Amino acid sequence: MVAVIKTGHSVQSIFRYNENKVKEGAAQCIGEGNYPAPVKDLNPAMKLNRLLHQNALNGNVRRNSVHISLNFHPSENYSAEKLMKIADAYMEKIGFAEQPYLVYRHDDAGHPHIHLVSIKVRGDGSRIDMQNIGKNQSEKARKEIEKQFNLVRAEGRKNQGMALLKPVAAGKVCYGRTESKKAMSAVLNSVLLNYKYTSLAELNAVLQLYNITADRGSGDSRIFKSGGLVYHILDKGGKAAGVPIKASDFAMKPTLAFLEQRYALNSGGQAFEKKRIRTAVDAVFLSRNRNMKKLAAALQKQGIDAVLRKSDKGQLYGITYVDHVTRCVLNGSALGKNYSAKGILERCGEGALLRENGATDRGLEKGHDRHEEQSQTASEKAYEKALEGIAVKTLDGLFRPEWQPENVPAALKRKPRRKKKRGGSDLN
Numbered sequence: 001m002v003a004v005i006k007t008g009h010s011v012q013s014i015f016r017y018n019e020n021k022v023k024e025g026a027a028q029c030i031g032e033g034n035y036p037a038p039v040k041d042l043n044p045a046m047k048l049n050r051l052l053h054q055n056a057l058n059g060n061v062r063r064n065s066v067h068i069s070l071n072f073h074p075s076e077n078y079s080a081e082k083l084m085k086i087a088d089a090y091m092e093k094i095g096f097a098e099q100p101y102l103v104y105r106h107d108d109a110g111h112p113h114i115h116l117v118s119i120k121v122r123g124d125g126s127r128i129d130m131q132n133i134g135k136n137q138s139e140k141a142r143k144e145i146e147k148q149f150n151l152v153r154a155e156g157r158k159n160q161g162m163a164l165l166k167p168v169a170a171g172k173v174c175y176g177r178t179e180s181k182k183a184m185s186a187v188l189n190s191v192l193l194n195y196k197y198t199s200l201a202e203l204n205a206v207l208q209l210y211n212i213t214a215d216r217g218s219g220d221s222r223i224f225k226s227g228g229l230v231y232h233i234l235d236k237g238g239k240a241a242g243v244p245i246k247a248s249d250f251a252m253k254p255t256l257a258f259l260e261q262r263y264a265l266n267s268g269g270q271a272f273e274k275k276r277i278r279t280a281v282d283a284v285f286l287s288r289n290r291n292m293k294k295l296a297a298a299l300q301k302q303g304i305d306a307v308l309r310k311s312d313k314g315q316l317y318g319i320t321y322v323d324h325v326t327r328c329v330l331n332g333s334a335l336g337k338n339y340s341a342k343g344i345l346e347r348c349g350e351g352a353l354l355r356e357n358g359a360t361d362r363g364l365e366k367g368h369d370r371h372e373e374q375s376q377t378a379s380e381k382a383y384e385k386a387l388e389g390i391a392v393k394t395l396d397g398l399f400r401p402e403w404q405p406e407n408v409p410a411a412l413k414r415k416p417r418r419k420k421k422r423g424g425s426d427l428n
Helices: 011-024 044-055 080-094 136-146 156-164 181-195 198-212 256-265 271-285 292-301 342-348 350-356 363-397
Strands: 001-009 026-033 065-072 103-108 115-121 214-215 228-235 240-246 306-309 314-324 328-331
Touching: 001 136, 011 026, 011 044, 011 065, 011 103, 026 080, 026 115, 026 350, 044 115, 065 240, 065 350, 080 115, 080 136, 115 292, 136 271, 181 198, 181 214, 181 240, 181 342, 198 214, 198 306, 198 314, 198 328, 214 240, 240 363, 271 292, 271 314, 292 306, 292 342, 314 342
Parallel strands: none
Antiparallel strands: 001 065, 026 103, 065 115, 103 115, 214 228, 228 240, 306 314, 314 328
16 A cells, blocks of 8 residues: 655645546545544535634644545455545544544546545644654554555555556557557546646647647638547657547547546646746756756656647747646746746757757857847946946935925924913013
8 A cells, every 4th residue: 555645725625626536437435534424414515614614723724734645556446345444544543533534435547546635723723743744654554554454565566556656557659569549548548537737738748748649620620610539649750640539439538528627627726736847947957057958857857748849940939847746737838937938948048049940050159149249248338327327316316405495484483482480470
């Protein structure tokens, strides 16, 4: 068994994520802990309100939601009753026995797993300290539960365990080597239900990593007008190979209507995912020698693929980041100007821009360098002149005499009257 613990700022987000899986038929809420009624008698509002009301007891806890997944070996197809016993035992061993929690069984991956939704605020309003809980309490609980319930042990299976948790277990599709439809189905089943994409372009950024693309056809084609969708296998050059397969011919029916539903589900906030990608990109540019190849290689070490979109002439006009760790797909423009195609080229340097545009003439590069030096000199002079102007204005303002009105009010000219002493007389 492999346990993964995550915390967040919004319990609503993780609750809706699991409930949406239930609506899609990819998950089932099999039980609850510390709720006033069985889960079969609770509607979604009741489930969520129980968590929200207890969280409201301590408004100072910002990361108040807890999302845990317990992942099992593919051979472990346990009943809902046994999964609930495992979940209850795990929550008790990590110190969440008194917390309200919901248990969801997910059927959208190549291995059985359950998700637990809970909160960090106790019933008395105190906060549960989760620092190093994964290394300490969770690891100890995992070993004890594996023995107690006779589960497949994670120790000694590190390579297999990591493979189980990868969102896409299928490899690249090679036209002519395997049955096209079967190979494409393996990729589609994993990608479409696991990655967070909000457009067809973002989805294709992931699919192209496996030599597949989704195509609606041209604007005046019959497929486009009828709302159809086909999937192609791509060759090494990125061009369609073989006969396309209709979306409706696959078992999971990955049609345009299906994708539009996924767009809506994936359109939520992605603050953590954006921050992770920005941090990874910024770390690359801390070094002086940087270019697109080094950027792509460094990001891949972090589990991020930078998918470049180029024109027929080889000019880079777009970049999409595919984060395989958070399973999030984001266009560079969604992260900010510095992370778009133009921003990345500028950060790489003008020489990288020339190489991306196919300019190899050394004379052109030298001429450009001279122009750049001249423009920098001119800009420096303009900057110095502006500073001088600012300095003069600042000194004038400091030494300028304060303005005084010519006509002094009569009240200020009048001398103050002397106060009479008590018991005294004005007569001498």
